[in-house]
Amino acid sequence: MERILVLGAGTGGLVAANLLASHGYPVxxxxxxxxxxxxxxxxxxxxxxxxPSRYTRPVKELVRPGVExxxxxxxxxxxxxxxxxxxxxxxxTYTTLIIALGAHLDYDATPGHxxxxxxxxxxxxxxxxxxxxxxxxxxxxxxxxxxAAADPLYKCPPAPHKAAFLAAYTLKRMGRLGSVEVHLALPxxxxxxxxxxxxxxxxxxxxxxxxVSTLFTVESIDVRxxxxxxxxxxxxxxxxxxxxxxHRGPMIRVEPGEVLDEDGFIKVDKYRLNVEGYDDAYxxxxxxxxxTSKTGVTAHLGAEVVVDRIMGYDSRxxxxxxxxxxxxxxxxxxxxxxxxxxxxxxFTRFKRMLEDLFIASYWSSLKYxxxxxxxxxxxxNATDPRVISGGW
Amino acid sequence: MQARxxxxxxxxxxxxxxxxxxxxxxxxxxxxxxxxGLLDVLLAMADEEVVARLSSMLVTxxxxxxxxxxxELTRAAGEVAQALSxxxxxxxxxxLVSSLRDPEVLRGLARLLKVLKALxxx
Numbered sequence: 327m328e329r330i331l332v333l334g335a336g337t338g339g340l341v342a343a344n345l346l347a348s349h350g351y352p353v354x355x356x357x358x359x360x361x362x363x364x365x366x367x368x369x370x371x372x373x374x375x376x377x378p379s380r381y382t383r384p385v386k387e388l389v390r391p392g393v394e395x396x397x398x399x400x401x402x403x404x405x406x407x408x409x410x411x412x413x414x415x416x417x418x419t420y421t422t423l424i425i426a427l428g429a430h431l432d433y434d435a436t437p438g439h440x441x442x443x444x445x446x447x448x449x450x451x452x453x454x455x456x457x458x459x460x461x462x463x464x465x466x467x468x469x470x471x472x473x474a475a476a477d478p479l480y481k482c483p484p485a486p487h488k489a490a491f492l493a494a495y496t497l498k499r500m501g502r503l504g505s506v507e508v509h510l511a512l513p514x515x516x517x518x519x520x521x522x523x524x525x526x527x528x529x530x531x532x533x534x535x536x537x538v539s540t541l542f543t544v545e546s547i548d549v550r551x552x553x554x555x556x557x558x559x560x561x562x563x564x565x566x567x568x569x570x571x572x573h574r575g576p577m578i579r580v581e582p583g584e585v586l587d588e589d590g591f592i593k594v595d596k597y598r599l600n601v602e603g604y605d606d607a608y609x610x611x612x613x614x615x616x617x618t619s620k621t622g623v624t625a626h627l628g629a630e631v632v633v634d635r636i637m638g639y640d641s642r643x644x645x646x647x648x649x650x651x652x653x654x655x656x657x658x659x660x661x662x663x664x665x666x667x668x669x670x671x672x673f674t675r676f677k678r679m680l681e682d683l684f685i686a687s688y689w690s691s692l693k694y695x696x697x698x699x700x701x702x703x704x705x706x707n708a709t710d711p712r713v714i715s716g717g718w
Numbered sequence: 719m720q721a722r723x724x725x726x727x728x729x730x731x732x733x734x735x736x737x738x739x740x741x742x743x744x745x746x747x748x749x750x751x752x753x754x755g756l757l758d759v760l761l762a763m764a765d766e767e768v769v770a771r772l773s774s775m776l777v778t779x780x781x782x783x784x785x786x787x788x789x790e791l792t793r794a795a796g797e798v799a800q801a802l803s804x805x806x807x808x809x810x811x812x813x814l815v816s817s818l819r820d821p822e823v824l825r826g827l828a829r830l831l832k833v834l835k836a837l838x839x840x
Contacts, residue, residue, distance in 0.1 A: 676786045700770030704777035713779050718786065 328352060330636065331410055331420035333400050335362055335385045338611035338625030339426035340692045345633040347392035348696050354418065356410070357385050358399035364688055365622065368449040369485065369652075371456035372568070373463065373492035378453035388692050400427060402579035405604050422606050424632055425592060427576035429481060429612035429620060435572040436476045438547030445549055448568045449489055450481075462566050463493065466506055469565025471497075472554060474511035476544040477572035479589075481612055481620040483519060484651040484660055486510055486570060487527055490536045491653040498535070508536045511554070511562060513543035520668040523651075523660055530653055530673055544569050573620070576613050591615035596664065597642040599632050608632045618645035618664065626691070627706075630699065646706060650681040657681045661711050661718070670717040 328351070332343045335357035343355040367381025389395050399413040403425070410418045431450055433440045443451060447458025463471070473489045490510040497503040510517075510531065516524035517531060517538055531538055543557040547569065554562045554569070575590025585593050585601050592609035593602040596616045601607040610632055611625030618624050627646055634641030645664035650657050657678035662668040671677070691698040709718065731737055751757045762768070784791070809817070817823050 672786075674786050674789075676788065696766070697769075700766065701773045701777065703770075704773035705782075707774070708777050708779045708782050714783075718783065 328421045329354060329419065330422045330424065331356065331418055332424045332426060333403075333410065334426040334428060334611075334613070335359070335388070335395075336426055336428050336611060336625065337622040337692065338629045339424070340385075340388055341626050341629035341695045342424050342426060342610065342633055343393045344388075344390045344693055345629065345695050346636065347390045348694075349633070349637060350392070351636070352394075353392065354394045354396055354420075355389060356396045356398055356400060356412070356418070358397070360384060360386075360397070362388055362692075363453055364685075366482065366485075366488075366650075366685075368453065368456040369488050369492055371453060372447065372449040372459035373489055374496055375460050375464065378457060382453060383689060388689065390693060400576075400578050402581070403607075404581045405585065405601065405607055406581065408606065420606075422636055423608065424629075425576075425601070425607065425609040425613055426611050426625065426629070427578065427613045429573040430575065430577045430590070431571040432574050433571050436544055436546060436569070438549055439476065439544075439569060439571060441549045442547050442567060442569060446566055446568070448570075449485070450568075450570055459566075459568060463496065464500075466497075466566050467502060468505045470507045470509050470563060472509045472511055472562055472564040472567040472569075474542060474544045474554060474562075474567065475513050475570040477570075478513045478519070478543070479620075480570045480573050482649060483619050483621075484527075484649050486512065487518070487531070488650075488652050489568065490531065491534055491651075494534045494536050495654040503535050506565075509539065509562065509564075510536055511539040511542035511544070511556070513557075514540055516540060518660075520660070520662075522670050523658075523668050526658060526670055526672060527651060530658075534653060573612070575615075587615045596645065598635060599628055599643050600635075608635075616643065616645065618662075619647045619649055619660070621647060621649050623648045626695070626702075630695070646711075648706070648709070650677075650684070652678065652681060659709075661709055661714070663711050666711040666715070669711045669715050671714075672717070 330346055330351055330353045332339050332353060332355045335355055339355060339357070340362065343353045346353045361382050362385050364381040367376070370376040371378050371381065386395055398416060400410060401413040402411040403423070408420050408423070410420065410423070433443060443455060446462050447455040449456050449459060471493055473486045475486060487510065490508050494503055494508045497506050497508065517528040517540065518524040539560070539562065541558050542560055544554055545557040546555045552564050554564060554567060575586060575592060580586055580592070585603065587593055592614050594600060594609050594614045594616055595602065599608045599610055599614065599616065601609055610628035612620040624645070624647060628643050631641045631643040647660055647662050649660040651660065653673055655678060656673040656675055658671045658673045659677060660668050661671055687698060
């Protein structure tokens with residue numbers, strides 16, 4: 327009997343499971359957490375003091391009738407035997423598998439990192455860590471706030487920039503920007519991996535009072551001394567710091583091991599998103615090695631492609647990104663796709679409003695993705711990087 | 719902790735005067751929408767194909783660029799409207815040439831050329 331198994335109720339997993347259910351497929355969704363977190367919300371919790379309840383919902387409220395929700399932690403996948411094993415010993419067989427387990431945040435890869443997060447929180451590991459960051463930021467009256475990354479590969483490439491913009495805005499309102507320095511330390515050659523985007527972001531960072539260091543990849547952190555050391559041999563003093571951890575593939579045992587790359591991400595065909603060598607298993611979102619940004623948008627679009635393919639359509643994923651760079655009252659987007667580098671997108675108030683609308687539609691788009699598909703499709707066509715290559 | 723009966727929770731909520739007032743207004747609104755025939759229009763429009771056609775017509779590269787520059791456009795339109803309301807005399811050819819020394823006129827002409835180029839491209 328047909329049984330589609332979806333692993334993980336993040337953006338990609340929920341969109342895939344709900345879409346399949348809307349088309350009448352029998353779906354089982356396995357998730358270890360009771361609550362779904364809108365991950366970009368952590369930025370607003372950590373740097374603007376928003377209430378976490380705005381960004382969290384019980385998973386069971388986001389699942390459509392027709393999706394069987396199983397609460398459990400995936401421990402292993404056997405692709406040959408079409409078998410998924412949970413940590414508590416339960417096993418599930420499938421006819422089609424969709425892996426949407428996200429990335430693992432490796433806080434142990436950088437000495438001192440775990441201690442830093444335990445002390446100050448951050449904006450990656452969860453809503454309560456973000457609240458902790460906020461409780462320290464609101465008390466910060468002087469010194470330096472450092473936003474940095476331990477590796478150039480992480481979810482949401484403009485996240486550290488957004489963090490710096492939002493923190494600078496908050497400190498400015500408190501009248502402390504100046505006595506507190508907001509310092510963005512990036513592991514890239516420019517202010518953004520893409521030089522085109524860097525040329526737009528750099529002047530905005532300067533205007534908003536954010537100091538920037540480039541070629542600064544965090545190697546170790548001394549919490550007691552308040553120092554961050556970089557792989558490139560530099561150091562930065564801090565009063566408060568948030569460091570984005572190195573990302574790895576999901577921490578599960580996968581057979582055969584050859585389908586994982588050296589960082590544990592699942593190797594996929596970048597267009598069809600099937601696991602390399604298997605046509606009955608797919609990986610979407612952060613857990614795959616698809617050469618595009620790790621973001622909710624790519625997970626959502628990937629889920630749509632996989633569901634189309636399961637339904638028999640020859641749908642292809644084009645690696646489209648639409649990462650918002652939110653600043654004070656304005657926003658820009660990092661718009662790119664496979665074979666098309668990011669295009670120049672200026673900061674405007676309209677784009678900030680668009681981002682607010684995207685956020686407002688988030689919960690509904692998870693549960694009723696087919697309702698939003700035509701609207702999103704129109705937006706993605708209108709802003710296809712090939713069409714707006716001259717800029718937007 | 720035992721999960722509460724949803725029906726029991728709803729009955730408790732209904733005792734709230736603020737909810738009662740909101741519901742009364744909601745009923746009035748729905749009735750008014752129905753009488754005006756708007757509800758029928760909305761119902762017909764809540765169709766996947768209609769939404770798709772409407773979105774592909776409204777959300778285009780052109781409208782995205784237009785909305786993005788709406789502030790500049792309305793500012794320019796405001797200036798033009800103001801200029802139109804001011805009295806003018808016919809300009810003799812000699813003055814026309816000398817007005818080309820005005821940096822604002824020159825900037826305007828440069829913009830006009832850009833607009834012409836964009837029109838040609840479109």
